[in-house]
Amino acid sequence: EDKVVQSPLSLVVHEGDTVTLNCSYEVTNFRSLLWYKQEKKAPTFLFMLTSSGIEKKSGRLSSILDKKELFSILNITATQTGDSAVYLCAVSGGGADGLTFGKGTHLIIQP
Amino acid sequence: DTEVTQTPKHLVMGMTNKKSLKCEQHMGHRAMYWYKQKAKKPPELMFVYSYEKLSINESVPSRFSPECPNSSLLNLHLHALQPEDSALYLCASTQDSRRSYNEQFFGPGTRLTVL
Numbered sequence: 001e002d003k004v005v006q007s008p009l010s011l012v013v014h015e016g017d018t019v020t021l022n023c024s025y026e027v028t029n030f031r032s033l034l035w036y037k038q039e040k041k042a043p044t045f046l047f048m049l050t051s052s053g054i055e056k057k058s059g060r061l062s063s064i065l066d067k068k069e070l071f072s073i074l075n076i077t078a079t080q081t082g083d084s085a086v087y088l089c090a091v092s093g094g095g096a097d098g099l100t101f102g103k104g105t106h107l108i109i110q111p
Numbered sequence: 112d113t114e115v116t117q118t119p120k121h122l123v124m125g126m127t128n129k130k131s132l133k134c135e136q137h138m139g140h141r142a143m144y145w146y147k148q149k150a151k152k153p154p155e156l157m158f159v160y161s162y163e164k165l166s167i168n169e170s171v172p173s174r175f176s177p178e179c180p181n182s183s184l185l186n187l188h189l190h191a192l193q194p195e196d197s198a199l200y201l202c203a204s205t206q207d208s209r210r211s212y213n214e215q216f217f218g219p220g221t222r223l224t225v226l
Binding site: 041042044048050088090092094095096098099100102 | 214217
């Protein structure tokens with residue numbers, strides 16, 4: 001059975017801190033790993049990673065994939081209260097495959 | 112138009128009602144998805160339509176019936192639901208199901224309550 005495991009499940013930090021969220025996976029068919037941010041409603045797309053060692057960056061967020069060790073990390077630097085959300089990691093087998101999600105990391109940024 | 116829209120935003124229904132959820136995208140995406148998300152849990156895949164044909168049904172009970180009338184529209188027909196079916200129902204789409212790498216973009220969801 002496909003498995004996506006995120007850690008930590010919850011994290012409370014102060015504004016300005018840097019956080020690292022982890023995602024490991026065991027799936028039969030891997031094509032890409034995706035990160036989403038979910039606040040009250042729909043998950044919003046952050047990154048899609050397909051190749052090992054290539055960092056994707058968007059502002060204060062960055063992510064990297066290690067296909068040999070089967071994990072990814074999402075880094076957020078200089079955190080702000082608006083970064084408070086659940087961060088979901090998901091794996092795709094490609095094509096029209098649905099996504100298999102981890103349980104998410106609930107991140108709370110305190111002022 | 113770069114978004115997935117869903118209607119209604121909220122729905123309350125009794126166990127004997129028949130209702131439908133609607134999802135629309137005008138991005139030319141050819142794969143569309145229904146996910147179910149219970150409180151404090153990740154989304155779980157229900158159905159996938161690829162080029163308007165049902166390609167994945169994750170053993171969903173028959174009281175949920177998907178329909179894809181055209182490439183922009185995806186419906187989920189609901190009949191004789193149970194209270195445990197109360198959840199956020201998310202629609203997603205992706206550009207081309209023939210490609211290996213596809214970002215999925217989600218709609219805002221319909222929050223369903225079954226009484």
